Amino acid sequence: MQSKFAIAKKAQNYMSNPSAPENEAAQIDGPARGAAAILLCTYNGAGFLEEQLASIAGQSYANWVLYASDDGSTDATLPLLMAFQDRLGAHRVIIRCGPGKGFSANFLSLVREVSASYDFYAFCDQDDVWHPDKLQKSVAWLGQQMTVPALHCGRTRLIDEKGAPLGFSPLFNKEPSFDNALMQNIAGGNTMAINRYAYQLLKKTPLNAPLVCHDWWAYLMVAGCGGVVCYSPTPTLDYRQHTHNVIGANTTLVSRLMRLRGMLKGKLTTWNDENLASLQMVNTELTPEARLSLERFAALRHSTLIKRLWLLLISGFYRQTFLGNCGLLLAVLIKRI
Structure with missing residues (x-):
């Protein structure tokens, strides 16, 4: 077990040299069949990140690789990520520097840089808690959509800063569609998982596109380009509400x-x-x-x-x-x- 000082020193070295060999994924042969890439964006999220990382490690669907893009955190976020990488290995946890231009730009930078060789991709926020079957349920549906872009998303359970339940996000019953996507986003990006075809679509996003949010954009692109969207009414994660939320649940x-x-x-x-x-x-x-x-x-x-x-x-x-x-x-x- 490394000391906190050693982990902090390693994190400092990483930020000054993110392309060093120890920070690269050891996946010479590419990801395994059915593998999911989890795309996690962080920024000063140390207060809740450890619980989220534990929920990722506890997923019933274990065929995943975590890509974490840190946008210049000044708290203990990066040391926590480095400790998680030390625990699971550099082939399971890959850490990179974000562009420093906000959460949507950070997510899209991951989309541009992570290869399209995985079968599935899941967006992940730093302050939520995934239920053990979160990834399994998404992959089970996405695995049936083998020929078109597909997006799986859904409702969330709301919790407060201490993890106490607050209720649920609104339940949507109407069919997802492009006509709906033009009017609103159907779900938070923290619930979204997509297949390879949808991921390839998102990779075509122009660098200068003036996006509102990466998750709304994902809904627009998949629904508008002949894809299919599944909105699940059953929550698969706890969506934490706190004073530093970039976007809250908007239920009050x-x-x-x-x-x-x-x-x-x-x-x-x-x-x-x-x-x-x-x-x-x-x-x-x-x-x-x-x-x-x-x-x-x-x-x-x-x-x-x-x-x-x-x-x-x-x-x-x-x-x-x-x-x-x-x-x-x-x-x-x-x-x-």
Whole structure:
């Protein structure tokens, strides 16, 4: 067992020389059949990271490799990752330096750098707790989608900083689709797992694409490029709510009122500007049906009130809940879409 000083020294050496041999994956022959790459992004997450790493180590589906991208942590995050690597080996835990441009850029940098030779890929946040069968359930469904891009996601159980249950994220019952993806993200990236075909799609994301969030982008790309999406109503992870969440669960009245306020101030308009600009960059990857929906949505946003309402009616755009659709109608009425 290495001392804390030795681990900290090793972490310091890693940050100054991330390409050293001890920091590279020892996978000369490539990943085993059915292997999953877990893509973990970290930044000053030492307070909860150890519990998350323990939940990863305890997965019933053991055929995985963890890629951790640290975005310049100044706390004990990197030493914790190095200790986990020492415990499981450099062939199971690979650590790299992130771009230092925020969580979405960090995730997408992993997508660009980790090879497309794995069968499955799972996004992972630093402060959650995976249930033991989290990866197994995702892989079981993804393994049946062998010819098209596929994304598995779902509901979460909410917990507080100490791990006490707070409830659940909203339950969505409507079918996932590109028409829904244009209106909202269906699930948090911390629940998402994709197959190789979907991963290859994400690798085509332009470097200059103005993405809102990597998880919303994954939903848009898979749904818009002829893929399939499965939303599971059964939670497979505990989604920790704390003061440093980059994006929370948005289940409280206060958080919903804040989202409404943001919409009135034009935040939804900005998000849609960015999503549409990014989708135009990959227009040739979209199905004809998705391109038609994209054109209708772009036209809706800049039309007169009557035409906006007409296009909303004939387009089939929808959100997952009644309140969500009320918010969508309001956004169309006041031209904040």
